[in-house]
Amino acid sequence: MKAWxxxxxxxxxxxxxxxxFYINLASQIFIFAIFTASIxxxxxxxxxxxxxxxxxxxxxxYLSALAGLKLGLGHAIAAPAAIVGTTLIAAAFGLVxxxxxxxxxxxxxxxxxxxxxxxxxxxxxxxxxxxxxxxxSRPFGMDDAFSFYFFVxxxxxxxxxxxxxxxxxxxGIALRGTRDQPRRMAALGHDVWMIRWVTFIYAAFWGGVSGxxxxxxxxxxxxxxxSLAYSAEGLLxxxxxxxxxxxxxxxxAAIVMLLKNYVxxxxxxxxxxxxxxxxxxxxxxxxxxxxxxxxxxxRFRSRT
Amino acid sequence: MAxxxxxxxxxxxxxxxxINGVSLEVAAGERRLIIGPNGAGKTTxxxxxxxxxxxxxxxxxxxxxxxxxMPTHRRAxxxxxxxxxxxxxxxxxxxxxxxxxxxxxxxxxRWNAFGSLNRxxxxxxxxxxxxxxxxxLAQRPVAQVAYGDRRRxxxxxxxxxxxxxxxxxxxxxxxxxxxxxxxxxxIAGIPRExxxxxxxxxxxxALDMAERITVLHYGSVIVEGTRGEVVADxxxxxxxxxx
Numbered sequence: 378m379k380a381w382x383x384x385x386x387x388x389x390x391x392x393x394x395x396x397x398f399y400i401n402l403a404s405q406i407f408i409f410a411i412f413t414a415s416i417x418x419x420x421x422x423x424x425x426x427x428x429x430x431x432x433x434x435x436x437x438x439y440l441s442a443l444a445g446l447k448l449g450l451g452h453a454i455a456a457p458a459a460i461v462g463t464t465l466i467a468a469a470f471g472l473v474x475x476x477x478x479x480x481x482x483x484x485x486x487x488x489x490x491x492x493x494x495x496x497x498x499x500x501x502x503x504x505x506x507x508x509x510x511x512x513x514s515r516p517f518g519m520d521d522a523f524s525f526y527f528f529v530x531x532x533x534x535x536x537x538x539x540x541x542x543x544x545x546x547x548x549g550i551a552l553r554g555t556r557d558q559p560r561r562m563a564a565l566g567h568d569v570w571m572i573r574w575v576t577f578i579y580a581a582f583w584g585g586v587s588g589x590x591x592x593x594x595x596x597x598x599x600x601x602x603x604s605l606a607y608s609a610e611g612l613l614x615x616x617x618x619x620x621x622x623x624x625x626x627x628x629x630a631a632i633v634m635l636l637k638n639y640v641x642x643x644x645x646x647x648x649x650x651x652x653x654x655x656x657x658x659x660x661x662x663x664x665x666x667x668x669x670x671x672x673x674x675x676r677f678r679s680r681t
Numbered sequence: 682m683a684x685x686x687x688x689x690x691x692x693x694x695x696x697x698x699x700i701n702g703v704s705l706e707v708a709a710g711e712r713r714l715i716i717g718p719n720g721a722g723k724t725t726x727x728x729x730x731x732x733x734x735x736x737x738x739x740x741x742x743x744x745x746x747x748x749x750x751m752p753t754h755r756r757a758x759x760x761x762x763x764x765x766x767x768x769x770x771x772x773x774x775x776x777x778x779x780x781x782x783x784x785x786x787x788x789x790x791r792w793n794a795f796g797s798l799n800r801x802x803x804x805x806x807x808x809x810x811x812x813x814x815x816x817x818l819a820q821r822p823v824a825q826v827a828y829g830d831r832r833r834x835x836x837x838x839x840x841x842x843x844x845x846x847x848x849x850x851x852x853x854x855x856x857x858x859x860x861x862x863x864x865x866x867x868i869a870g871i872p873r874e875x876x877x878x879x880x881x882x883x884x885x886x887a888l889d890m891a892e893r894i895t896v897l898h899y900g901s902v903i904v905e906g907t908r909g910e911v912v913a914d915x916x917x918x919x920x921x922x923x924x
Binding site: 539542543545546547548549550551554557558560561562563564565566567568569575579 | 731733754757765769773782783785786788790791792793795796798838
């Protein structure tokens with residue numbers, strides 16, 4: 378708890394001391410952290426590896442953008458409409474994806490997200506295809522990095538708090554049970570399928586929220602945000618940080634975003650470095666950075 | 682009233698019949714033992730009763746209510762509980778947490794997504810653990826307790842639900858002589874409102890625990906009756922001794 382409060386305090390002070398580049402970088406980390414935390418609900422707590430979570434980020438972003446561009450709706454209506462639309466589609470996708478678990482689930486989530494990606498790419502009259510949608514705006518006219526930072530920060534803290542409450546709730550406890558012993562959970566009276574479906578929808582809801590923040594930040598949306606690559610990046614961030622922990626996906630999001638935005642300024646082939654970092658983590662801390670460092674710290678303390 | 686009624690139940694795995702037309706009736710409050718050599722279909726029969734496996738044909742009734750086709754978790758809500766031959770627990774969690782999960786399964790609180798698990802679940806879990814003699818281990822992770830204690834935890838999780846029909850799948854398997862005595866005593870102490878059906882493949886260890894015994898062989902019931910009748914029946918001898 379103390380570590381969480383210190384982290385929050387740090388990020389409250391941070392924008393007063395840092396330049397615009399770093400403030401924007403932090404905003405991007407928050408947005409990505411909401412995304413990875415929502416993947417972690419499925420992967421870490423539900424044992425359901427999803428390779429299609431970008432579908433919900435991209436869908437909410439596109440819906441919000443289209444509501445503004447095509448229907449002329451303001452953010453006050455576009456944002457909730459985008460989230461409701463995303464959640465409903467997720468409920469339908471969940472019916473299909475949860476016909477399987479494990480690798481089957483992974484392939485189904487991938488296939489479903491590819492449908493949206495293909496649609497965004499090919500439906501040029503609606504989405505402008507490969508050009509993406511431009512000319513978007515942020516709510517409340519928050520065009521400066523400083524005010525947008527605090528907006529995203531508050532949304533991220535709230536989102537992560539809501540997800541933390543979910544996994545600590547009776548339903549979240551049951552969810553972890555279905556990850557470890559699904560058959561036993563059914564025999565104990567838990568509706569395993571329903572628990573997974575509810576979690577699937579809840580995770581997509583927060584994936585959608587991250588999508589809204591994403592499109593507000595960039596004021597632009599391109600089909601690449603619906604792609605397999607983006608889902609995989611989120612999944613890798615969760616695994617690197619430590620799936621099934623609260624802090625893991627947040628640390629993982631920070632690692633990926635720092636490498637992507639900061640290191641890429643110095644090294645052109647930053648993807649290669651990202652690959653090396655992942656290999657390093659998987660070899661030396663297969664359970665992820667957060668549990669790995671915790672383990673090293675405990676070993677260090679017991680030695681002294 | 683029959684606690685469990687099975688008629689002409691069939692299940693085949695890829696053309697190989699595992700349960701080949703089993704009919705069986707267990708009265709409420711009865712202690713029934715199902716014995717049979719390895720591969721007789723005992724665990725498959727349990728999996729058909731709980732709904733872990735779908736039956737190919739036949740009907741299963743729980744307290745005169747037909748339940749075939751009903752998902753497993755709904756059968757639990759009708760008062761059906763089971764233990765597993767291959768221990769199926771949550772190894773990283775504490776014993777207390779394991780029992781709490783069992784209590785949660787039948788509670789309306791299991792759909793609460795934003796509150797916290799009421800302390801009363803853990804208090805009740807501790808009470809149940811004390812009942813089976815595991816009270817002192819309540820805070821230990823399952824992975825750190827002895828095999829015999831895990832067997833008892835299996836039973837505790839089932840009993841915590843106050844079932845009407847309890848299916849015990851080889852509850853004595855892999856236990857030492859002392860542990861067996863303790864688990865047997867535990868089973869003997871189960872109140873009469875609970876109907877108990879127990880599987881055992883070793884005939885001698887379990888005979889004294891049942892009123893009626895069913896002998897299963899190659900997926901069929903070959904002998905059924907009281908302890909004396911079954912032991913005296915030449916077909917029982919044939920199955921177990923091969924002559």
